[in-house]
Amino acid sequence: MKHLLPARSGVCLLAAALLLFPLVFTGAFYRDIGVAFLLAAISASAWNIVGGYAGQVSVGHSMFFGLGAYAPLFCFTLWGWPLLAGIPVGIVLSVALALVVGLPTFRLSGHYFSMATIAVAELIRIFFGTWTLVGGAIGLQGPAVARGWWDLTFRGDLAYYYVFLGVLGLLLFVTFEVGRRRFGFYLRAIKESERAARSLGVPVRLTKLKALALSAIFTSTAGSLYAAKTGFIDPDSGFGILVSVQMVIVAALGGAGTLFGPLIGALILIPLQTAANTWFGGSGSGLTFIIYGGIIVLIARFEPGGLYDLWRRVAPIVWRRAHAA
């Protein structure tokens, strides 16, 4: 197969840019954006496995993000565990939740599945808000001073940046491998027509469950990283619907169901969000919703395939013109 743009060198270029970014832009502001970008990219890429590839649009992924965020801080608060040890706890809980939620909700299709996921995430958010063991509405805090690297509590942003970048790299590699294998083909087949997929012997529900579990693993990890970086978690920043919506928007803006779509989406949305927050200060927090709303309308109306799809259509034309000249 012939590629119009050399894909391999594109990936190398992207990796180099991401590796060098915090070394070139050393200001706290840029590093802050860099870390926020990576976190959004990890969450959205994790969502992408089930929401993009399999086409099961969950709007309740904050349930995994929140569990991932609470688990390390909970284990630290109660037993003084290192935060690193809490990450697998969050993953195990999230996978268990994915199976419990997935079994009944995957009987639903389309909007009903999305609504069911919202409902579950909201239930958990409200439950955590009243549960005193996890701090109720106030939430939980991490260690003020790191006892060691395993507490994942660093002074500057640089260490977070590279830890997050490593996780993103691993996640993209896993997604890439999944896309090439039978599992990935089955996911895409399910997205397009469940009936046709089943007629070809695709075990639809089992495949969806696996996708949700895999997605939950990485979403939970993203939550843990967020909690380690922020040092505290409350029901809204863990389980709030905005957390779920952001994953959907970031992935859809860049291109749901493509490997680099969520990355592109995060690359555009996160600087935009940070800029809005900086320009408008505290009064700008509502603006995030307005930006999300506007983006949903624009994507749904003009580019349902996201920016990556647009680029795939436009790039060859630009390429040919440039070479014809």
Next chain:
Amino acid sequence: MLLEARNVAKAFGSFWAVAGADLTIEEGEIVGLIGPNGAGKSTFFNCLAGDTPPTSGRILFDGLDVTRATPEAHARAGIGRTFQVPMTFEDMSVLDNVTVGAFLRHPHRGDARDRARRIVELTGLRPDQPSRSLGTPGRKRLGIARVLATEPRLLLLDEALAGLTPTELHEAIALVRRIHESGVTIVIVEHIMEVIMTLTRRVLVFNQGKVIASGTPEQVVKDEAVIEAYLGRGARRPAE
């Protein structure tokens, strides 16, 4: 006996779309299923493919009870089907579409790819073509290629040849014949009599959810009950 359907019935509310149909198919046969619109052919077909479990009756495949088995279990057991309206995976290339089918018996990517490529070749499609750019004949062909990749022992074709031009039709008939010669048993639902007459040796005629006649195509088209089903009472030829 490869497939045996005994007294299969399917009700939607109080309406019996299939009202006690029997069918037996020997390995290596190619059987036609015809009947006027609304006769229950498609519902019966969906019962055989596992898409809609019958209200009553039993279906045995190679001695195995598959009456209530899921569509994916049917595919695994070796019953493949096409859809009247081809449900193409639009965002995939032709080869990727067929690869989905090939993965059923070849879990490894390389093997599935090889298998899919051979089948795409056999059906005369272009592997790299985006499937959304295919026309009706291409889609029907792709539907057949995709299910063929699951390596079925029994292939159920639901109007897989409808909507084709005469040239395309002859190509498609040749394709079905090649598939049959490779050892696949075939049940074919079709309105086009040319297809039935040239391909099948045995035909079942459906009307009002029941099998009203069966035999060779030549016998069946002369059958009075069949003529009445299609044309109504009084359409019989005057006695010679």
